[in-house]
Amino acid sequence: MQKSILIVEDEDILREVVKDYLLDAGYEVLEAVDGNEALAIFEEHDIHLIILDIMLPELDGWSVCRKIRKASNVAIIMLTARADEDDTLLGFELGADDYVTKPYSPPILLARVKRLIDSRYARAGKLPDEDTLISNGICVQFPTRTVTVDGESITLTYTEFEILTYLMQNQGIIITREQLITKVWGYEFDGDDRTINSHIRNLRYKLGTKANCIVTVIRAGYKFEGIT
Structure with missing residues (x-):
């Protein structure tokens, strides 16, 4: 198409x-x-x-x-x-x-x-190795790029979706801002840490009661904590 x-x-x-x-x-x-x-x-x-x-x-x-x-x-x-x-x-x-x-x-x-x-x-035309990712009430459907929180659908931008899924796929592991930039943008980035902070803030707001699943690790980065 x-x-x-x-x-x-x-x-x-x-x-x-x-x-x-x-x-x-x-x-x-x-x-x-x-x-x-x-x-x-x-x-x-x-x-x-x-x-x-x-x-x-x-x-x-x-x-x-x-x-x-x-x-x-x-x-x-x-x-x-x-x-x-x-x-x-x-x-x-x-x-x-x-x-x-x-x-x-x-x-x-x-x-x-x-x-x-x-x-x-x-x-859209192929099946990924893992179609669904679920943790602590957050459910990600990769084929349709949809996310629900406790069964309620939320709307994420491309960037927010990429950040959330990357953190969830590495649950419990500290992901640096540099790793997020490389994963999401895939090229040399001109912004600073405040750019990542803005996306994380927006993402937490949309996650509502599950916002605390994304943990800030001072001077290190972020990690996702939840119950699989």
Whole structure:
């Protein structure tokens, strides 16, 4: 099945360049030049990933991300013109899965798109060694990438899902922030510890009463503690 990507970018030349790379890679591409148009397109189409610029007319990227996250865990890559850590952290806190700082290389952006798409949908056509992971009332279904807590479904972003499952698969073992970065992003990362902290904070909030399963080990990292 061809995957659909929505590019939300008001710079025509940049949007066209990215579009050409994505089309050549075999993706279906939809385009929006402002936040309101992006939301309208998202509601009308089955979108698998969004490339979302922060600085947009009508409705900025922060607002678009916030609105989409209320209804969907679709993969989101945010584009920022500033190498500002606060911008990056805000994006992650709102539920973005990745970010790219302008100016950037389209092939690098394409590689990040492929990583998110492949990680999220590669399991659809094959059975993993272990389809289900259960611990302390938290149940992960890998084929559908769904998570329930005491039987209640919760919605996780791509990044939150990857962090949770990595910690659960290594229950009782301390996982460093560097290990999480390598596992989740798979490339040299420009952020700092606050980025991981933001994702962990969001994940704990969504886990509700099970938040204490993710334990912070001072000056070491994190570990998952539960009852199998």
